[in-house]
Amino acid sequence: MSHWTRKASPAIPRISLLWLLVAQALVILPHLAHLPGWISGLWLVCATWRIQVFRMRTSYPGGLTKAFMLLAAGVGVYASRGSLIGLDAGVALLIATFLLKLVELKTRRDALVLVFLGFFVVLTSYLFDDSLLAGVYSLLPVTALLAALIGLQQSGLSEKPWPTLRLAASLLLQAVPLMLVLFLLFPRLGPLWSVPMPGERGTTGLAESMSPGDIAELSQSSALAFRASFDGPVPPRPELYWRALTFEQFDGRRWSQLPEPPRAEPAWQAEGPALSYSIVMQPSGQPWLFALDTARTELEQTRQMGDFRLQRRRPVEQNLLYSVTSWPQARREPQASPRLGVALQLPADGNPRARRWAAQLGQRHDGNPQALVDDLLGHFAREAYFYTLKPPLAGDDTVDHFLFDSRRGFCAHYAGAMTFVLRAAGIPARVVAGYQGGELNPAGNYVLVHQFDAHAWVEYWLPGRGWVSVDPTFQVAPERIEQGLEQALPAEDAFRAGTALSPIRYRHVAWLNSLRLSWDSLNYAWQRKVLGYQGEAQLELLKGWLGQVNATRVALILVAALALLLGSLALLLLKPWKREHDPLLRLYQRFERLLAHHGLRRERGEGPLAFAERAAAALPAQAREINAFAQRFAWQRYAGTATDAAALRRVLKQLRRKLPQRRWWGAGALVRGTRREV
Amino acid sequence: MPARLFAARWSRWLERRIPPARQVRLDQRRIFILPTPQGLMFGVALLLMLLAAINYQNSLAYGLTFLLLSLGLVTILHTYRNLAGLVLAAGEAPPVFAGEQAGFRLRLQSSGRAHRGIALGWPPAPLQPVEIEADGSSEVELFLPARQRGWLRAPRLRVESRFPLGLLVAWSWVDLDLAALVYPRPQSGELPPAGGGVEDDEEPGMASTRSGVDDFQGLRPYQSGDSRRRLHWKAWSRGQGLLVKDFAELQGHDLWLDFDSLGGDREARLSLLCHWVVQLAGHEQPFGLRLPRVTRAPGSGALQRDLCLRELALFGLPANPAEGRP
Incomplete structure (x- = not known):
């Protein structure tokens, strides 16, 4: 490298380059889960190239090569993401730029751009994973990026990697209290404009329609669906029916929700005791929320739909915290409405045996729908029906096959068949899909609901009483409701198929299980207290602390708290009480003050020796001490003699002893006067 | 503005x-x-x-x-x-x-x-x-x-x-x-014909200083600034290169560098004087410096050189650095 280029663009110190490489690896690591595979290859190429440039084995890529690489990265992103817009493609492009910038890293300015890009890439990683672990992990790349930034400064540190890192870490640590204050008090605004959300993340969960096998498939996933904490005691497990959505349309094979779910809020009256609880949902990619019947929530942009489910305007793409109040004994739509016709819909033909049986039941309990329902449930309980995840394959008439031939099925089979029969018998009914039960975590006193808790049940309508929920699965496998799926299907390995690596598989190992539950409770607290710290939650917390909340008040407190923290940190850092003055200078100042008492002041720009000469002339009796002090001071100060403050102090003491104790001011004036004549 | x-x-x-x-x-x-x-x-x-x-x-x-x-x-x-x-x-x-x-x-x-x-x-x-x-x-x-x-x-x-x-x-x-x-920036050049020995006529005791050039000491290589009149042309014609006749001045036959004896503007004269102060001091030759209002008695050595250069530097300017402040 010629002298000329070095001067024009300050080169990047070795330490900074080292930390940049480390930081880059740390920054992209959490992204690898959702990035196309070739990105890691790109990183390897770029890093190797840059290291070879540093070792002077190769040169920087030319303009054409760079343009080609950029184009290739763009094509690569398009090929693997199908688009160049949207969050996933955007982040992939951002990271590709972040990596490619490495090979054209020449000047400090380039490095600075790389560091700032790095911070931004760390931020985007939160959009894909904002768990406690991800948050803690991200401190590593941030520290490394800071170390790179420090390494860019021309200083004695720029050759030492560890002190650089230590300084970065200590700076971060000192920033933490300020960060907490800002985090708590900075007002949370709603989104300023709509932004693309992370797309397909392979989320499992309930879908908009259900064929009998779907829920069985879901039951193999041990992924978390949501967590719920109750204000009071947690209700017993058989009462935990978490509604997600209803299926009101049957095409002979699949149950699905209406193409346009009824938006009108249904009529219902709260009755009996209310339950208050809050839920933190994992991203589901669907707009509906989970709640016990019959629910009301204050969450914005969320409403109760015609089938009593809670639905948000936008799908749940990130963890969502909301609080709900439910009245389990509420009366729901006691008056008939034209909407009920939908709940009687059946395909024109198919399943003839089921229809015939429904007609018989209808005749037997003419005018008493409740008796018919009881009879039907009794039938499931009495007859040899089996609860299994692996029912035999059905032919065209799925309901007939299940009810009369195989008699083996999962909750979806029972709920679907019962709804079919009820409708055929003229009773409005529908399938409710959601989750049932959940695992109580004693560590945090909340309920964990996993995907394998997915369930389907039935609700039917009685004139004057409204909608009534009923669970046919309970008749066949009560242990499913009372204890959970695992207990209901002890023999079937199918349940564990999807959970080979999941800690949930080892629930029976007591210490492991309690560890898992404690960890989960920590994560839950993280989600509720930290991730859920948005608009509402913030307002509530601040109200609890400050009484009333208004903008000026919060702004004042924010500024005051920041000033207080910065002030304390300044005291801690600068230690003004230590008065770190140079001991030599301090002694010299004392010497000056001493002579000033005798009317001798050092002129501006007068050297210590010259001053001493003048002072000695004015105070001949003390000339020896004055000169001794000035000589020693000058030696130590300017001639580089080792500093020995003690010796200097001794001489000063001798001088003070020799000087008359207190001279009256007139004498000082006299001395000054004589000097002026000189 | x-x-x-x-x-x-x-x-x-x-x-x-x-x-x-x-x-x-x-x-x-x-x-x-x-x-x-x-x-x-x-x-x-x-x-x-x-x-x-x-x-x-x-x-x-x-x-x-x-x-x-x-x-x-x-x-x-x-x-x-x-x-x-x-x-x-x-x-x-x-x-x-x-x-x-x-x-x-x-x-x-x-x-x-x-x-x-x-x-x-x-x-x-x-x-x-x-x-x-x-x-x-x-x-x-x-x-x-x-x-x-x-x-x-x-x-x-x-x-x-x-x-x-x-x-x-x-x-x-x-x-x-x-x-x-x-x-001042040293500027090589000749001293006036008197060889720098422009004597002060009012000081009769120094009348003989004019002949300070008589004590021929030997030959030395030419340096820029040497007087052309001292060139040893015979040696040059013999192909021995440019040599100058070197003279040793006797005590009392002091060399005076005199501002007034020079031509040109003030700065040019100071530059020339500066050059000669450096030259003479470099050869351990005693010299005196005479500027309007300031006279430095003949002497030799580093101190003489520094004092003379200081006079040249500050000639007509404030002597205290603080007063030169803008």
Whole structure:
């Protein structure tokens, strides 16, 4: 490298380059889960190239090569993401730029751009994973990026990697209290404009329609669906029916929700005791929320739909915290409405045996729908029906096959068949899909609901009483409701198929299980207290602390708290009480003050020796001490003699002893006067 | 001109706030601090991050943004602290000839902590980096071009530091009363025919100094500035190169360098005198210097040289560096 280029663009110190490489690896690591595979290859190429440039084995890529690489990265992103817009493609492009910038890293300015890009890439990683672990992990790349930034400064540190890192870490640590204050008090605004959300993340969960096998498939996933904490005691497990959505349309094979779910809020009256609880949902990619019947929530942009489910305007793409109040004994739509016709819909033909049986039941309990329902449930309980995840394959008439031939099925089979029969018998009914039960975590006193808790049940309508929920699965496998799926299907390995690596598989190992539950409770607290710290939650917390909340008040407190923290940190850092003055200078100042008492002041720009000469002339009796002090001071100060403050102090003491104790001011004036004549 | 007015006002204010002193300890009265362009870029990056946090309603994104913002605030203290407590002391500044670079020695002393990434100098010239270890000290030599003879008063010195993150710059303008004596630019040329021995007619005892050229000592190689009349043409014609007849002057036959005997304008004469002072002193030849109103008795050696050069440098100019201050 010629002298000329070095001067024009300050080169990047070795330490900074080292930390940049480390930081880059740390920054992209959490992204690898959702990035196309070739990105890691790109990183390897770029890093190797840059290291070879540093070792002077190769040169920087030319303009054409760079343009080609950029184009290739763009094509690569398009090929693997199908688009160049949207969050996933955007982040992939951002990271590709972040990596490619490495090979054209020449000047400090380039490095600075790389560091700032790095911070931004760390931020985007939160959009894909904002768990406690991800948050803690991200401190590593941030520290490394800071170390790179420090390494860019021309200083004695720029050759030492560890002190650089230590300084970065200590700076971060000192920033933490300020960060907490800002985090708590900075007002949370709603989104300023709509932004693309992370797309397909392979989320499992309930879908908009259900064929009998779907829920069985879901039951193999041990992924978390949501967590719920109750204000009071947690209700017993058989009462935990978490509604997600209803299926009101049957095409002979699949149950699905209406193409346009009824938006009108249904009529219902709260009755009996209310339950208050809050839920933190994992991203589901669907707009509906989970709640016990019959629910009301204050969450914005969320409403109760015609089938009593809670639905948000936008799908749940990130963890969502909301609080709900439910009245389990509420009366729901006691008056008939034209909407009920939908709940009687059946395909024109198919399943003839089921229809015939429904007609018989209808005749037997003419005018008493409740008796018919009881009879039907009794039938499931009495007859040899089996609860299994692996029912035999059905032919065209799925309901007939299940009810009369195989008699083996999962909750979806029972709920679907019962709804079919009820409708055929003229009773409005529908399938409710959601989750049932959940695992109580004693560590945090909340309920964990996993995907394998997915369930389907039935609700039917009685004139004057409204909608009534009923669970046919309970008749066949009560242990499913009372204890959970695992207990209901002890023999079937199918349940564990999807959970080979999941800690949930080892629930029976007591210490492991309690560890898992404690960890989960920590994560839950993280989600509720930290991730859920948005608009509402913030307002509530601040109200609890400050009484009333208004903008000026919060702004004042924010500024005051920041000033207080910065002030304390300044005291801690600068230690003004230590008065770190140079001991030599301090002694010299004392010497000056001493002579000033005798009317001798050092002129501006007068050297210590010259001053001493003048002072000695004015105070001949003390000339020896004055000169001794000035000589020693000058030696130590300017001639580089080792500093020995003690010796200097001794001489000063001798001088003070020799000087008359207190001279009256007139004498000082006299001395000054004589000097002026000189 | 408002800019110039502002500059004048600024320098007056600085003069009051940081009065000149041979030694200055940087403290809160003397240190200024502002974001660097990189700091502003950092601010823009933070703003973008905040927008992302708001739009994605992501607590971690808020957290990272606030962490970096807090870091920026904490860095104010660190950048300030890195400069605070630094003691700057003026060292010596050896005299130079006009046209050379005047060097100013400075001693930077820590009063406790280490000071990293300090840079000092006179903008727009690039600043010189220096590091001071904890309880240690460093010496720096800074250079200014010496254009004119007389006292070269160094302007206010900029001391700055961007450590640790380069987002902020803390700086001070200190006046360490730095001054270097600048001798006239030596200009070779001949002395008047009298060979520099233009004697003072009013001093009869010196009448024989005119014959100072008589004591032929030998031949020596020609140097620029030697009188052409002393060239040894015979030697040259024999192909021995240019040689000059060298004369030793006797005690009492002193050589006088006289301002009035020279032609040309004042600066040219001073330059010529300067050249001869250096030449003669280099050959250990005694000489005297006569300037209007100033006369330096003949002598030889470094002291004589320095005193004479000083007279030449300050001829017609204030003798005190402080008075030469703009």
